[in-house]
Amino acid sequence: MAEPAARRCCLGWDFSTQQVKVVAVDAELNVFYEDSTYHLLLKDTGLFAVKNDVNYLTFSIIDMCQTQGGVHVHEDGLTVTSPVLMWVQALDIILEKMKASGFDFSQVLALSGAGQQHGSVYWKAGASRVLTSLSPDLLLHEQLQACFSITDCPVWMDSSTTAQCRQLEAAVGGAQALSGLTGSRAYERFTGNQIAKIYQQKPEAYSHTERISLVSSFAASLFLGSYSPIDHSDGSGMNLLRIQDKVWSQACLAACAPHLEEKLGPAVPSCSVVGSISSYYVRRYGFSSGCKVVAFTGDNPASLAGMRLEEGDIAVSLGTSDTLFLWLQEPTPALEGHIFCSPVDPQHYMALLCFKNGSLMREKIRDESASRSWGEFSKALQSTEMGNGGNLGFYFDVMEITPEIIGRHRFTAENREVSAFPGDVEIRALIEGQFMAKKIHAEGLGYRVNFNITLIVPKTKILATGGASHNRDILQVLADVFGAPVYVIDTTNSACVGSAYRAFHGLAAGTGMPFSEVVKLAPNPRLAATPTLGASQIYEALLQRYAKLEQRILTQTREPPERIPQAQAH
Ligand SMILES: Nc1ncnc2c1ncn2[C@@H]1O[C@H](COP(=O)(O)OP(=O)(O)O)[C@@H](O)[C@H]1O
Ligand SMILES: O=C(CO)[C@@H](O)[C@H](O)COP(=O)(O)O
Structure with a gap:
């Protein structure tokens, strides 16, 4: 797959939920190298071997890295975390695979990357010294083991911070005021609320933290060998950055945790060159010392660029x-x-x-109704009609973000709620429902x-x-x-x-x-x-029904408003 011949290029990385991925793009903007490492693989095999030019490098996967699709879902069903060393190890594995395949790192002019949004990494006091003095004889994960004050990091799937969200909104004059300031009302997965929870529940770990990174700026730091700043685009997913003038909001920082500004460092424009690659990569992999690192950002902003x-x-x-x-x-x-x-x-x-409830929900319905096969799943979509005979479904096995509903809810053409559909109807109801929800909620944007x-x-x-x-x-x-x-x-x-x-x-x-x-x-x-003839008439009516049924479920399932807990004395 890789081309050993010299080809000047830039690398693009993605530290997403289920995998770490990389591409190499040449000066004519052709993608000529792609690779990825699934975190699932880490769980299933317990071992991962990469052949380099000398021998097989075997990575043994420590217990804490065993995840389901890259995450740990905790007993409360709300807390969701990922082991920080899993990301480091995935980077080691990909770099070793690239080296083993003969990838010419000396031709890399610059690299940038993306991370799943909102997740946060907590660097322990003293970690910066370890980052700046990495030995090229060892893998990254062998050297960074003791560098984190929180080893299991909160990620975007977490929805355990409702109390902190209400506190933050109350502190700045309400949900709309917070949205006007930071671009969003308080959301459970947004980093400011996650940091507030860590400060409240693990004050010692918080006080031993010298730097807090997003997943994106954490990954950039691994390449820089020093702390990378957070970029403005991914920084907007924290409920902390003022999106108009692009500086941290003092009111939001103060509402979340003390000394937060110094732990976050400055936020920079997304196209900033944040430095040159660490000498670790020059000596271990043969990167040029002039290779630049451009600020990493969130995976969705990076997709907008891609x-x-x-x-x-x-x-x-x-x-x-x-x-x-x-x-x-x-x-x-x-x-x-x-x-x-x-x-x-x-x-x-x-x-x-x-x-x-995106791909993991589709995978569940595929496994239940299409014999675990995307081919069978497709056949069900082909054999059912647009509009699904009026049958509509809502499939939210985990608490949805947009809208805040949990559970599976199925309705016949007469709006009668039923507990099951035949397999092919179920599959079409899932996919039509997912896209109708997107269209309805996007109208306002x-x-x-x-x-x-x-x-x-x-x-x-x-x-x-x-x-x-x-x-x-x-x-x-x-x-x-x-x-x-x-x-x-x-x-x-x-x-x-x-x-x-x-x-x-x-x-x-x-x-x-x-x-x-x-x-x-x-x-x-x-x-x-392209849209099928007659689709717009069918979906116009169906979209209205879907929106009404969504309201009905929301009204039936919404709990009475939660009492706002008193903000803790800081
Ligand atoms: N043929 C397919 N049909 C539907 N979904 C697919 C198909 N192939 C892969 N997927 C889905 O793609 C998901 C991974 O998507 P990806 O964009 O790589 O995720 P992420 O970037 O979050 O790691 C898998 O969980 C799988 O469900
Ligand atoms: O929370 C969000 C966006 O606000 C998610 O989109 C994360 O950014 C995770 O991305 P994937 O791993 O699913 O690509």
Whole structure:
């Protein structure tokens, strides 16, 4: 797969929920190397072997790294964490695989990367000294074992911080005020609320922490051999950064934990070169000492870059989480959805919705109703009609983010709730339901046209990415429900490709070159599905029913408002 011949390139990394991935992109913007390491593999095999040119390097997987799909779900069902050393070890494994395959690291001009958003890493006092003096004779995970004050890090799937969310909103004048300031009302997975929980429940670990990174800036720090700053785009997913003037909000910091600003360090523009690669990589892997590290960002912002999203387009990412995002010139922060600073243009923004029950939910229904086969799953979509005979379903095995519902709820054409559907009806109900929810909740985020907010404009393309965008039958339902053509790019790893593009942009940013100019030679997205004739009539009526039924479930399942706990004395 790798080409031993010299080829100047940039690397793009992605530290996502289930895997760490990398691509190499050459100066003509062709992807010529791709690799990944599934965290699941770490669990299933317990051992991972990589052959380098001398011998087999065997990684034994310590118990704490055994995860389900990259995460630990705790007994309360709300707390979700990932072992920080799992990410370090996954990086070791990929680098060793690249070296074993003859990858020429000396040709890498710059690298950047992405991380699953909102997750946080807690570096213990003294860790910075270890980072700056890494020995090239050892793997990273062998040297960083004692560097973390929290070894299992809170990640985006966590929803255990409702009390901290209410405290933060109360401290700044309410949910809408917080949204106006930071781009989002308080969300359980957002980093400020996670940090507040750590401070309240593990005050000693908090006080022994010298630096708090996002997953993205943590990964950048591994390459830099020193602490990398957080970038403005991923920093917008913390409920701590003021998205207009891009500085930490003192009110939010104070509401979450003491001394937080010094533990976070400064936030920087996303296209910043944050330094040169650590000598560890020069000596162990043969990188050039001039290889630059461009600030890492969130995986969704990186995907926006990788898909070269334009105003009017809608990106739909079908990874572990499903997300939908838009490029916006003017942000309108609301009570639903998020506004992040753009990762490629300091003047602009992106709007995002996140759905927690994405690929893992589809996998469950595939296993239950399609004999664990995506082929059978596709056949069910092909053999059922658009609109599913009026049958509608809501499938949220874990507490959903958009909307806040848990459980499976199925309705017949007469709106009668039933406990089961035949397998093929179940599969169509799941996929139609997932896309109807996206369309309904995205209406409020849309583009301003003549003072109205409009989601679909005549030139709208839907750009699909993530693992499930391999599946043409799923993409056909997406085109039908949205009434717009669906395009894909050559790789489903848009966050990695976007990271490599951003690395090129970082190198050129000093000259003021816009991102669009840097990526103008990149291959155009390919058409994957167009709306079927008659789809819009069918889904117009169905979308209204879906929205009403969603309201009905929300009203039936919503608990009485929680008492706001007293903020702890800081
Ligand atoms: N043919 C397919 N049809 C539907 N889903 C698929 C298919 N192939 C892979 N996937 C899904 O893609 C998911 C991984 O997507 P990916 O974007 O790589 O996730 P992440 O970046 O969060 O690790 C898997 O969990 C799997 O369910
Ligand atoms: O929480 C969000 C976005 O707000 C998630 O989209 C995470 O960023 C996880 O990404 P994947 O691993 O599913 O790509």
